[in-house]
Amino acid sequence: MRPILLQGHERSLTQIKFNAEGDLLFSCSKDHVINVWYSHNGERLGTYEGNNGTVWTVDVDHETRFLVSGSADNTLRLWSVATGKCLYTWEFPTAVKRVAFNEDATQVVCITEQRMGFQCAIRVFDINRREGEESNQSEEPRHFFNPIGSKATVCAFTLLPNVIITGHESGKVALFNVKTGEEINNNERAHSDVVTDLQLSKDRTYCVTSSKDKAARIHDIKTLLVVKTFTTETPLNSAALAPNRPYVLLGGGQEAMNVTTTSLRQGKFETRFWHKVYEEEVGRVKGHFGPINTIAIHPAGTSYASGGEDGFVRVHHFDDSYFNAQPYGAVEIED
Amino acid sequence: MDSDEGIDYSDIEAKYQVHLDDSLENVVVVDGIPIIDKKKLDKLLSRICKEFTRKGIPVKPEEIYMPWDDATGNNQGFLFIEFKNADEASLAIAAMHNYQFDSKHTFKINRFTDIERYSEMDETYVEPEVEEYVPREHLKAWLADPQGRDQYVTYRGEEVEIHWHGKPSQSESAMKPASIESDWKDFLYVAWSPLGTYIATLHRQGVRLWGGTSWKPQQRFAHPLVKLIDFSPGEQYLVTWSNEPIVVPDGAPQGPQYLSPDDEGNNLAVWDIKSGHLLRTFSTANENDPQSRKQIQWPALKWSPDDKFVARVTPGQMISVHELPSMYLHGKKSLKIEGVVDFEWCPLGDKDREEADQASKTPKKPRENMLAYWTPEVANQPARVTLLGFPSRAILRQKNLFNVTECRLFWQNQGDFLCVKVDRHTKTKKSIFCNLEIFRVREKDYPVEVVELKDTVTDFSWEPKGERFAIVASSDPNLGNGGPGITIKTDVSFYQLDHGKNDFKLLRTLSNRTSNAIRWSPRGRHVVLATVGSSSKSELEFWDLDFTTDESQQKANQDWGSGIQLLGTADHYALTDVEWDPSGRYLATSASSWTHTLENGYAIWDFRGQEITKLIQDRFKQFIWRPRPRTLLSKEQQRHIRKNLKEYSRQFEEDDAAEESNVSAELIALRKRLVDEWNAWRQRTKNEFLGDGKGRGKHGADSDAPEKEVVEVWVEELIDQVEEEEVV
Structure with missing residues (x-):
C-alpha cells in the first residue's frame, strides 16, 4: 500500500x-x-x-x-x-x-x-x-x-428533508430543523470537547464524529445516541467510515502549536484503523509529519486519502489483503 | 399597635444569654502545706503567693481559702485556690505539683473536680467483658494465590488501584477505589513495605498502613505533613520525615502513639509498626553545618539488616547507632569519626540468615553486623574507607585513598562484596576519573581489588546474588551540564570475578549507548539498560548474561563475555521509572506525570523485551510492584524444583491451555454478541428509514454502487535516448 x-x-x-x-x-x-x-x-x-x-x-x-x-x-x-x-x-x-x-x-x-x-x-x-x-x-x-448556545463547527444534511445534524464547540451533537431553526434533538454530552469532524454513513442513517476529547463516536442519526466509542490517546481531527469493511479511520495528533515541543513519534501523526463494532484498534498507517487534519474514503471503499498539517495529501489504495483479511474470522457485519 | 409585651423574647434571650462559668474546673486543691495556727496565717499565705508567682502564676491571698479545724485551732494541711479559668488552673498544676515547699513539705496539687469525682467512684470491681475473638485477615494472604501471581499498585489522578499481574484472564483488579471507604484519598503517594505486607499512604495527618485481602486500615502514625517514609528491612519499624518541624498544639491527644510536646521542633520520627507507638524523634537540622539544610539525605536513618540497630550520620563528626526497640544510643556513645561523610550497613546474605537460624544449635557464631564508612582528605590525612564490625566496634579493614573527590559505597545484596566507587581528580583537578575499590568481604583479611577506569562512572550496580557488576561510564563533554535535547553518550561495561586470579575482569563493553540506568533482575542473570529521563531517547535493552546453554558452559568459561546476548530492545517514550517484578520475569516501565506530562502511563514487558501490556493514561503517577518476602524453601528444595521443572511445568501448561480455550470462547461469544447487536440496530434503522420512505433521496444506498469502470491509461515512457553520431 x-x-x-x-x-x-x-x-x-x-x-x-x-x-x-x-x-x-x-x-x-x-x-x-x-x-x-x-x-x-x-x-x-x-x-x-x-x-x-x-x-x-x-x-x-x-x-x-x-x-x-x-x-x-x-x-x-x-x-x-x-x-x-x-x-x-x-x-x-x-x-x-x-x-x-x-x-x-x-x-x-x-x-x-x-x-x-x-x-x-x-x-x-x-x-x-x-x-x-x-x-x-x-x-x-x-x-x-x-443556533443558540455553543457555536456549530460541523454540519451535514440528514435523510429527512430540512433537517441537518450539527456538531458543536462544546461537544454537543444536535439535529436542527433549518426552516424554523428549532433544535429537534440533541446529545449535550456526545463529546467533552470541540467536535472536529462529522461524516455520514453511505445511507445517511448513522454518522461518526471526532473530537479534541481524543475520542470518536458513532451516533444514531435519529436518536443521536452513542452507538460506539473509539478512545485514542490523542486529540482527533477527523473520522471516516470505510464502506463495505467494518472499520472507521481516525486521524489527529498533538496540536499543531505543541508539535515543535514533541518528537515525531510522540505526535502520533498516524491514521488509525478501528474495528467499528468491536471498538478495537486494528492498525495504523504512518507517514505524515504533522497532525492529520482530514480523512476521506473512496465511496467504493477501495482507497482513502489523508490531509495533514504538513501540507501533504497521501492517497492510499488498499491492497488485496485489506479486503481478504478476516482478522476476526468470517462474520457478517452490516455496513 | 400592640405593645412589645405580647412578644415572646425567650428565644432571643436564650440565644444571647451570657453563660457564667459556674463549674469548679478553675479550683485546685493544694495538699501538703504546713500545719500552722492563725498567728502565722498571713506569713504563710504571702509565702505561698510568692512561690506561685515566681513560677509565673500570680496568686493573691484573697483567692486562697484555707479550712480550719476549730477544735485544735490549726489549719487542716490543705487549701483551695480559685483561678480565673481552667487553663490557669492546669498551668498551676503543671508548675507546682510536687513542688518542694520546704524540707518537710511538698505540695500535691489536684483539681477540685478530680477529687470530687474520685471520691464518688464506684468501688465495686466490675469484670471487663471479654471481647469476642474476631479473626483478622492474614496480612500475607496474597502469597497463597493459587496461580502464584504478583501484585502491583498504580496511582493515577486521585485513584489507587492494586492489580494482580498474570495472564490476561487473571489480571483482575485486587482493589478498586470504589470498594474502599473514602479514606483512600488526598495523599501524596503510596509505598509498599519492603516485604510487601503493608501498603502505606502519606496523608496530611500522617501515614496510614493498609493490608490484608480487603485492604483494611492496619495502623496509623500521626506525623503531620509527612513527606518521606522508610521502613526497616524487617518491617518492624517505620521512619517518617517532614520538612516542617513538629508542632504539638494544645489539647492534642496524648499517648504512646502520639507526638508529645518533647518532640516539638524535631522532624524525624521512628515508630513501632505493630504497636503504632512512637519510639523517638530526631531533628535533621544540623546547626553546625548550614549546608546540610538544603538537601537531606534519604534514608536519613540507616537500618542494620537485622532490624537491631539504626544509625545516622552527623556529617563531619560521628555516626550514632541506636539500639532497637529502646532507641537508646548504643554503648551510650556515638562513633566519633572525624570528617565522616557517609556510611552503609552490610546487608545480610541468605547464608548469614541460615547461620543465624542455626546459631542456637551450633557453637559457631553468626557474622557480626558490619558497616563501611569513608572520610575525605583532610590536611595531610589521606581519604580513607573503613570496614567496622558492630557492636564490637572493631576496625576490620582500612584502605587509604588519594586525590579523592567523592566516594560512593555499594554493597552486593548478599554482603559478599563491597565496591567503593572513588571519583578521583588529577593533580590539576581539571579532569575526573574513576577507581572501583572492591572489598571481598567473605575472605580472610578482606582483600581489596582495584579496577581503574579512565572515564566518569555515572551508575554502578551489582548483580543480585552474583559475582558480576555493571557500570555506566561516560566521557561525553556534556556530562554534568545536561539540558533539554542533550543526550549523554555512555558506555556500559560488565565485569565478573575471575576466580583464578581473584580479580574482576571486564566481560564486555557496549559502547556508544545512551543508557543511563542499569536494572538487574532480582534473580540475577538478566539485566535491562534503560535511557531514563530523556525527552528524545527512551530505549530499553534486555540482556542475558548467561545465554549459552548448559552444555557449552565449559566453553563459555574459557571465552569471557561470550555468554552475553541481547535478547531484545524496546522503547517506552519518556519513561521515568524502570522496575523488575519480584520474580524477575517481568519488567515494568512507567512515565509519571510528576516528572512530565507527555504520554504518561505504564508498560509491562517480559524479560525478553516483549510487550505484554501498555496503558497510556493521563495523570498517571506511580507504578510499584508488591515486594515478596524471602522464600521459605530451603536450598535443597529449590534445587529439587529446578531439577524437576519439567514435571511441574506440565501441570501449568495444561492449565494454560485450558485457560486459553476458555478465554477465546468468552471473547468469541462477546464478539458475536456485539455483531448481533450491531446488525440488529442496522436493520432497525434501515427499516425505519425505508418504512417512512419520504426521507429517501434519489440517490439512495442501492443506486450509488455503479459498475466498476475500467479506465485504461496509456503511459508513454521514454526509456532511454542515445544519440548516435556517425563518424564519417
Missing part, C-alpha cells in the same frame, strides 16, 4: 473530499487554493483559484458538476467542476467554516464563524441547477438561523 503523495499545497490541508464516483479528489488548504486530483494516480487535474483566504471547507455534488467552497475571506463560492470557473459568490460578515450539499445537491448548508460581534449562523441556499443558469443564483438564503 505505497501511498501517492500529493504535493500541491503550500500550507496545511483543511478538508479533502472524493466525488461520488471516487475518481476525483478535491482538496483545500490554508494556501487559498482548491486542487482537484485524479485519485488513482495522483495527477493534478486542475485548481480553483479566486479565494483570498484560507479555504476551510469544500463539498462536491453527486453529479460532480458543482463544487462549493467556504473560505476565511468570508465568502461561499460555487464553482463549475469541469471548467474551474467561479459561478457565484456569496459574501458574509465572517468566515465560512463548513459547507455541505444535500443528497440531490439542490441545497447547500453553510456555517459561518462567530466573530467580531456576529453570531455563528447557519444558512441554507437553493442551488439553481438549470443548464445555462448556473451563475444565476439567489443571493438571499432560503433559511437562516443562529
Whole structure:
C-alpha cells in the first residue's frame, strides 16, 4: 500500500473530499487554493483559484458538476467542476467554516464563524441547477438561523428533508430543523470537547464524529445516541467510515502549536484503523509529519486519502489483503 | 399597635444569654502545706503567693481559702485556690505539683473536680467483658494465590488501584477505589513495605498502613505533613520525615502513639509498626553545618539488616547507632569519626540468615553486623574507607585513598562484596576519573581489588546474588551540564570475578549507548539498560548474561563475555521509572506525570523485551510492584524444583491451555454478541428509514454502487535516448 503523495499545497490541508464516483479528489488548504486530483494516480487535474483566504471547507455534488467552497475571506463560492470557473459568490460578515450539499445537491448548508460581534449562523441556499443558469443564483438564503448556545463547527444534511445534524464547540451533537431553526434533538454530552469532524454513513442513517476529547463516536442519526466509542490517546481531527469493511479511520495528533515541543513519534501523526463494532484498534498507517487534519474514503471503499498539517495529501489504495483479511474470522457485519 | 409585651423574647434571650462559668474546673486543691495556727496565717499565705508567682502564676491571698479545724485551732494541711479559668488552673498544676515547699513539705496539687469525682467512684470491681475473638485477615494472604501471581499498585489522578499481574484472564483488579471507604484519598503517594505486607499512604495527618485481602486500615502514625517514609528491612519499624518541624498544639491527644510536646521542633520520627507507638524523634537540622539544610539525605536513618540497630550520620563528626526497640544510643556513645561523610550497613546474605537460624544449635557464631564508612582528605590525612564490625566496634579493614573527590559505597545484596566507587581528580583537578575499590568481604583479611577506569562512572550496580557488576561510564563533554535535547553518550561495561586470579575482569563493553540506568533482575542473570529521563531517547535493552546453554558452559568459561546476548530492545517514550517484578520475569516501565506530562502511563514487558501490556493514561503517577518476602524453601528444595521443572511445568501448561480455550470462547461469544447487536440496530434503522420512505433521496444506498469502470491509461515512457553520431 505505497501511498501517492500529493504535493500541491503550500500550507496545511483543511478538508479533502472524493466525488461520488471516487475518481476525483478535491482538496483545500490554508494556501487559498482548491486542487482537484485524479485519485488513482495522483495527477493534478486542475485548481480553483479566486479565494483570498484560507479555504476551510469544500463539498462536491453527486453529479460532480458543482463544487462549493467556504473560505476565511468570508465568502461561499460555487464553482463549475469541469471548467474551474467561479459561478457565484456569496459574501458574509465572517468566515465560512463548513459547507455541505444535500443528497440531490439542490441545497447547500453553510456555517459561518462567530466573530467580531456576529453570531455563528447557519444558512441554507437553493442551488439553481438549470443548464445555462448556473451563475444565476439567489443571493438571499432560503433559511437562516443562529443556533443558540455553543457555536456549530460541523454540519451535514440528514435523510429527512430540512433537517441537518450539527456538531458543536462544546461537544454537543444536535439535529436542527433549518426552516424554523428549532433544535429537534440533541446529545449535550456526545463529546467533552470541540467536535472536529462529522461524516455520514453511505445511507445517511448513522454518522461518526471526532473530537479534541481524543475520542470518536458513532451516533444514531435519529436518536443521536452513542452507538460506539473509539478512545485514542490523542486529540482527533477527523473520522471516516470505510464502506463495505467494518472499520472507521481516525486521524489527529498533538496540536499543531505543541508539535515543535514533541518528537515525531510522540505526535502520533498516524491514521488509525478501528474495528467499528468491536471498538478495537486494528492498525495504523504512518507517514505524515504533522497532525492529520482530514480523512476521506473512496465511496467504493477501495482507497482513502489523508490531509495533514504538513501540507501533504497521501492517497492510499488498499491492497488485496485489506479486503481478504478476516482478522476476526468470517462474520457478517452490516455496513 | 400592640405593645412589645405580647412578644415572646425567650428565644432571643436564650440565644444571647451570657453563660457564667459556674463549674469548679478553675479550683485546685493544694495538699501538703504546713500545719500552722492563725498567728502565722498571713506569713504563710504571702509565702505561698510568692512561690506561685515566681513560677509565673500570680496568686493573691484573697483567692486562697484555707479550712480550719476549730477544735485544735490549726489549719487542716490543705487549701483551695480559685483561678480565673481552667487553663490557669492546669498551668498551676503543671508548675507546682510536687513542688518542694520546704524540707518537710511538698505540695500535691489536684483539681477540685478530680477529687470530687474520685471520691464518688464506684468501688465495686466490675469484670471487663471479654471481647469476642474476631479473626483478622492474614496480612500475607496474597502469597497463597493459587496461580502464584504478583501484585502491583498504580496511582493515577486521585485513584489507587492494586492489580494482580498474570495472564490476561487473571489480571483482575485486587482493589478498586470504589470498594474502599473514602479514606483512600488526598495523599501524596503510596509505598509498599519492603516485604510487601503493608501498603502505606502519606496523608496530611500522617501515614496510614493498609493490608490484608480487603485492604483494611492496619495502623496509623500521626506525623503531620509527612513527606518521606522508610521502613526497616524487617518491617518492624517505620521512619517518617517532614520538612516542617513538629508542632504539638494544645489539647492534642496524648499517648504512646502520639507526638508529645518533647518532640516539638524535631522532624524525624521512628515508630513501632505493630504497636503504632512512637519510639523517638530526631531533628535533621544540623546547626553546625548550614549546608546540610538544603538537601537531606534519604534514608536519613540507616537500618542494620537485622532490624537491631539504626544509625545516622552527623556529617563531619560521628555516626550514632541506636539500639532497637529502646532507641537508646548504643554503648551510650556515638562513633566519633572525624570528617565522616557517609556510611552503609552490610546487608545480610541468605547464608548469614541460615547461620543465624542455626546459631542456637551450633557453637559457631553468626557474622557480626558490619558497616563501611569513608572520610575525605583532610590536611595531610589521606581519604580513607573503613570496614567496622558492630557492636564490637572493631576496625576490620582500612584502605587509604588519594586525590579523592567523592566516594560512593555499594554493597552486593548478599554482603559478599563491597565496591567503593572513588571519583578521583588529577593533580590539576581539571579532569575526573574513576577507581572501583572492591572489598571481598567473605575472605580472610578482606582483600581489596582495584579496577581503574579512565572515564566518569555515572551508575554502578551489582548483580543480585552474583559475582558480576555493571557500570555506566561516560566521557561525553556534556556530562554534568545536561539540558533539554542533550543526550549523554555512555558506555556500559560488565565485569565478573575471575576466580583464578581473584580479580574482576571486564566481560564486555557496549559502547556508544545512551543508557543511563542499569536494572538487574532480582534473580540475577538478566539485566535491562534503560535511557531514563530523556525527552528524545527512551530505549530499553534486555540482556542475558548467561545465554549459552548448559552444555557449552565449559566453553563459555574459557571465552569471557561470550555468554552475553541481547535478547531484545524496546522503547517506552519518556519513561521515568524502570522496575523488575519480584520474580524477575517481568519488567515494568512507567512515565509519571510528576516528572512530565507527555504520554504518561505504564508498560509491562517480559524479560525478553516483549510487550505484554501498555496503558497510556493521563495523570498517571506511580507504578510499584508488591515486594515478596524471602522464600521459605530451603536450598535443597529449590534445587529439587529446578531439577524437576519439567514435571511441574506440565501441570501449568495444561492449565494454560485450558485457560486459553476458555478465554477465546468468552471473547468469541462477546464478539458475536456485539455483531448481533450491531446488525440488529442496522436493520432497525434501515427499516425505519425505508418504512417512512419520504426521507429517501434519489440517490439512495442501492443506486450509488455503479459498475466498476475500467479506465485504461496509456503511459508513454521514454526509456532511454542515445544519440548516435556517425563518424564519417
